[in-house]
Each structure stands twice: as C-alpha cells, then as structure tokens.
Amino acid sequence: MATVTLDPLAEPGNGSGGPSRKQRRRSTFGGGNLWVYLIALVVVAITVGPVLYGALGGFRSNAQLADKPAGLPDPWVWKNYAGVLNNPSFWQYALNSTMIAIITTVVTVVFGLMAAYPLARYQFRGREALFMVFVLGLLFPAAVAIIPLFIIITRNLQMANTWWGVALPQAAFALPMTVVILRPFLMALPKELEEAALIDGASRIGIFWRVLMPLSAPGMITVGVLAFVTSWNAYLLPLLLLQDKMRTLPLGVADFSTEHSADTAGVLAFTTLAMIPALVLFLAFQRRLVSGLQGAVKG
Template sequence: MNRRRTTFRGGSPLVYAVAVLVLAVTVGPVLYAVMGGFRSNEQLASDPVGLPDPWVLSNYADVLASAAFWNYTFNSVMVAVITTAVVVVFGVMAAYPLARYRFRGREQLYLVFVLGLLFPLTVAIIPLFLMVRDLGLTNTWWGVALPQAAFALPMTIVILRPFLQALPVELEEAAQLDGASRIGFFWRVLIPLSGPGMVTVGVLAFVTSWNAYLLPLLMLQGGMRTLPLGVADFSTQYSADTAGVLAFTSLAMIPALVFFLAMEKRIVSGLQGAVKG
C-alpha cells in the first residue's frame, strides 16, 4: 500500500525575510511607543531600546486622568462618526444608480469619481478652508467631517459599485413583481445584502478620519481639537517628558488600531466582494 506524502511548499526564504522586515518596520514603532510609555525618562535616556525595569504605570495613569485627553478623544470620535455616517449613506446612494441603472453618461460620471482618487486633500486645502469659513463651519465638527467625507466618497463608490453590480438581477425583478419600487428594493433588499461592503468603506472612513491631521489643524482651535492635534500639543508642552509623550501617543492610536483589527475580516470579505463584482 502506497502512502501519499503530503508536503507543504512554503514561500522562498526571500519572501519570509521581506515579510519579517515589513512586519518589523510596521509593528516596531508601535511596540516601542507602547513599551516606552511604561518606562521612566531615566530609563529611556540610559537604555533607549530596553524593556521597562521597573514598569512605570504613572505615565498612562496621568494621561487617563487628564481632562484634555478625554476632550480630544470625544472630538475625534464625533468627527469620525459623522464622517463615517456621511460616507456610508451618501456613498451607497451614489453607487446604487451607477451600478443598477442604465443611462447615458453613466460610465463618464463614474470616471469622474475615479479621477477623484488622483486628487489628495492637500491640493484643495486652501480653497476648502475659505469655503468652510464662508459657510461659518470653522471650529465645528461638521467643518472637518464634511470635507473628509467628500474626499472619501470616490474610494467609497469605487468599492461599492462592483459590489452592488454583483447582486443578482433576479432579486430586483422578484421585488418588482411583489410590488416593490426601486426605492423599496434599495432600502429593503439591497442595503441588507450590501452590508459587508458598507462595513468596509465605513471602517476605512473611520480610521482615515481618526488619523487626519492637516484639515483639523486648519479648521479646529482650542477645545475643539482632535487627538492627533492633542498629541502635537502634548509633545510640545511636555517635550522633556518623553515617556509621557509616548504614553499619550500610544493611547491616541489604540482605539483606531483595535477597531481596525476587530473589523479586519469584514473588510477583507467586503473587498473580495468588490473584486469579484
């Protein structure tokens, strides 16, 4: 009796070496900031890359006890939630006719959104600031969330359109036979089925908004500032307290990092649906 031998053929050593290098470059600074927050300034000065000995918890405790930190966090959450809601709602509403309707100029209109991927926020930052100022939205959550959502819409539509196109036409025909209108099909059938794609664009919009720096820097002042601006302010005010700065930075990036990792599988499934479409 012949036994079949199952052999596992992994990648080449070069592939693993590159993967380890990328992992080290990506995760290394995060681990250094987190572990540095558990050290004292004396430990960082004597051994910059060593482990905490002893572990210092006061750095994180001081940051968590700071009212400014929680104010920055609240502003970041509100801006990110508003941005995400606007991106998901208006993104799926814009992608729906581009995916399911047939009309003259549809592909040209879709091309306009695709071209929007080529223009970063920094290109239009000055006209955008003047427009927001004229609308009286400076130093408000909406003054930051709406422009962020506008620049996130091209990517949202590019992801959602093929996802919506992949849904069977028979579902829409069956809904119409049951008396459902196009709007009824959109709310009752299409929205529930497009959940993975909406989660994907929502997570991307949330994380991008959480990490935004330039637009909040121009639009927000004083108590309306977000966490990235709070990190810069804290670093400037406590420049001598390196361990405290590392603790503040670690706490500022943990929410977005945890949220992204928790939704990783949904993001992958949503992107796979978009590619298959």
C-alpha cells in the same frame, strides 16, 4: 487612478475568507526552515519594534529612558498612563475624533451607496459620464484644495472649529473612492431579487431600502471601515480647522509632543493610548479592510 478602480474585477465585498482561501493553501512548498523563521523574526522586530518601544516607554520614567534608551521598564511606572487617562483633554480629543469619524463614516456610506445604486442598477443615458465625474474626483489630491477649503469653511460656511466642518469635507473627499468600490459590488448582486420585489409591487426606492441595503452590508462595512480609519488618522484638515477644545487625537498627540518635549515618557504614553482605537478597529475588521484595499488594487 482610473484603471485602478475601474477594474471590473474589483470585488471588495468578497472577503478573503470562505472556500477560496482553503483551496489556495500552499501545499506545494512548505518551507519552514530556520532561516525563514529568522528573517521573519527580524522583519517583525523592525515592524513592531517602534510600536512596542512606545508602549513600554510609557511604563518607564524619563530618568530610565535617558539612562538606558534601549532598556525595559525597571521598575514599571504607571504614572504616565495614569496621567494621560486622568487628563480631561485626552478624553475631549478622543470624543472629537470619535464624533468626527462617525459623522464622516455615516455620510460617506449613505451618500456613497445612494450614488452607487443608480449607477449600478439603472439603465440611462449619461450613466457612464456621471460615473466619470466620481472617477475624476479621485484625481484631485486633498492638498490641492486645502487652503481654499480652509477659507471657505471658516468664512463662507462659518463652520470652523466644528465637528461637521471637518467631517463633511472629509466625506466629500472619501466619496469618489466609495462610489468606485461600491458600484461593481452592487452590480454583482443577483438581479432576480430585484425582479421579485418589483413583481411584488415594491417601488425602486423601496427596493433600495429593503433589498439592496441589507444585501450590500459587507460592501458598506468595507467602505465604512476605510472611511472611519482615514478620518480617525486625518491630520491636515483638522490642523487647519480645529483649535483648543475641538482638536482631535492626532492633533493632540502632535501638540502634546511639542509642548512636553522634555517629558518623553509622557509623550510615549499619550501616543500609545491614542493608537489603540485604530488598532482595535483594524483587528476587528481586518478581513474587510484588507479585502477592500485589495479590491481597489487587484491586478
């Protein structure tokens, strides 16, 4: 993954908006003929079909689903969604997911920015070697460490079944990517600002807080959204570490679907409600998330 991320051209903070987007409007080939729209329609149907099926299925009864698997709600049934929304476990899972994602995001962004700062703006021997430590961190799939991680967190650290016990390892696994994305971003900030602050007698740490932190907000949002969505969607680590009341939404969805396997409509309603926060977050930060992913891969 080293070449992916070491690419100095990676500029995750460079949002896809702005003038470059307008310049690149394809003016040459306007090809909106019927076939193009037809193919696009098929692609859209396959892409969102399952999601819509889940959302609409939640409005049907199990009898309707069994009778006509491909039909629309007739009549519309509200009790599946009402049942989930009145289910205290759902809200408990949502709370756990939210808290774990927030802790993960804050720790990842703050520690990641702190580590990226000297790696980007200080001249010192061993700088590249230190950076390589983070790059190497990218090479270890989480699955490799998962069983010992489970033992260490449960026995050595006594943090099983806690928010922090899941959030901290998640942050640790997110940090290499964060540092790798943020470093070129910090490097690209103009040096003059830092110099001006130095002339005015600010300390390096003061510069970090008062100059670089505000300026790197776009980069922080990008890595923050990535960390949040990754944590929100995480399954493996919570699966091993969290039980009962501490479970997160993905665990809740998976368990609900096995425990109520006969209640398809209920499962679909539960699943649909659980996917809403990630979708809303994605729509709200679409540009940032997308440019972050592109920045990490830009060829």
